[in-house]
Amino acid sequence: MSHPVLARLGLNEVNSGAGCGEWIARPGGHEILSINPADGKPLARVRGAGLADYNQIVERAQAAFLKWRMTPAPARGEIVRQLGNALRDAKDDLGMLVTLEAGKISSEGLGEVQEMIDICDFAVGLSRQLYGLTMPSERPGHRMFEQWHPLGPIGVITAFNFPVAVWAWNAAIAAVCGDCVIWKPSTETPLTAIAVQRICDRVLAAHGLVGVFSLCVGEADPVGIAMAADPRLPLISATGSCAMGRKVAVAVSERLGRSLLELGGNNAVILAESANLDLALRAVLFAAVGTAGQRCTTLRRLIVHESIAEDFTARLVRAYGSVKIGDPAEPGVLMGPLINERAVTTMLRACETIVAQGGKIVYGGKRLDRAGFFVEPTVALARGDMPIVRDETFAPILYVLTYKTLDEALVLHNGVEQGLSSAIFTERVTEAETFLSARGSDCGIANVNIGTSGAEIGGAFGGEKQTGGGREAGSDSWKSYMRRQTCTINGGGDLPLAQGVKFDVG
Ligand code: UN1
Secondary structure: OOOHHHHHOOOOOEEEOEEEOEEOOOOOOOEEEEEEOOOOEEEEEEEOOOHHHHHHHHHHHHHHHHHHOOOOHHHHHHHHHHHHHHHHHHHHHHHHHHHHHHOOOHHHHHHHHHHHHHHHHHHHHHOOOOOOOEEOOOOOOEEEEEEEEEOOEEEEEOOOOOOOHHHHHHHHHHHHHOOEEEEEOOOOOHHHHHHHHHHHHHHHHOOOOOOOEEEEOOOHHHHHHHHHHOOOOOEEEEEOOHHHHHHHHHHHHHOOOEEEEEOOOOEEEEEOOOOOHHHHHHHHHHHHHHHHHOOOOOEEEEEEEHHHHHHHHHHHHHHHHOOOEOOOOOOOOOEOOOOOHHHHHHHHHHHHHHHHOOOEEEEOOOEOOOOOOOEOOEEEEOOOOOHHHHOOOOOOEEEEEEEOOHHHHHHHHHOOOEEOEEEEEOOOHHHHHHHHOOOOOOOOEEEEOOOOOOOOOOOEEOOEEOOOOOOEEOOOHHHHHEEEEEEEEEOOOOOOOHHHOOOOOO
């Protein structure tokens, strides 16, 4: 066994990736090798689910739903509270496993588990606040109101870059809403998912529950495809690339199901002339280089006022030079590896394309000569009309673009197909307000004087345009996980009809 953390989290050399409580001992899908991206070596193996395993998991979730939907929401919240506490107890180990399997630096690995704990806390409070409105009826003696009911078992598909937090945003909220959750994690990070599922198993078993949360590790074919097409799952929440989201959206809408999509971003910062440049420098560095550029909220385009562009780029390049790259488990390291070999190839190819399209790489652009999947964080001078700038390359490449007027900056800013996160750095209130106005940022997240990444769970998280339109985590995102019912009760002895319609017999 490669690392003691794996054993502490109940992981073996070969693990079943399918089940809940009682795991399917020998699932029939492909075997998946979990690799540590920091050295390219295997951590452990996972047996993925085949179609028969998937069906068994859905059937168990359907059975569990019958009991879970009738459990009072605050009682469901109490179980999510206990899950949050179990995550607190496991925080160090689980954070380390995120580092080992996803290559995130330690503080980000721990941050992810903290994000799970935070959303559990949020969900506990929410379990007593699933409010419906009461509205005055136009008919005498009538009462009209709406109430929210659980949807059913739902499918949650997550990506490698947030291997546990994004599941938690969905699962904690869905659970207090009364839904059961079937999780298909990325095949790059099956071990963290199994570890989380085992924690869920323990919490649920203490209450005689099984099947509220279940796991189905597997390839898109057959598991992802089956989930998207499955009418037993009224909602599919999916995080990943726009290409993946498009397939999920088509399959889910074909059966008139609901999807909640959190797809690619191409996030920008507008750096105005008046900006506090020290603050901006730190924010840009974290947003562009943090998580090795593998967040959907990663800063990809820096739109700088032309008067400060040269100086700021020079400072940025110096700062890039001081970023410590290396083993993400080591203290002081700020940037770990990319997730796999394919990600490295994609990044290097993008760097060639930048040059071919007339851009100039002023820092980075190369692979590091060491084991694992390490690259240099990269800064490129570019123009908004270069096709590569409009694509999301899931790697630490930052394009620097320049502008003269705020209107011009906004055109550049909104001139991409994705619409997740955005920010402006300015000390002028008029510029900040324009950025936040209806003619400003067209993204789901718009910040002033903070970077594009690192959102808190209390807000609704998601984006517009090809980012998919879904909202997860805080605010009223819970409504996506429930069905709304409008109820009218006639408490009088008469039968008045709405809109004054008369329909009297005799
Ligand atoms: C993602 O990359 O899919 O705002 C989610 C952030 C994190 C979530 C990112 N809280 O960067």
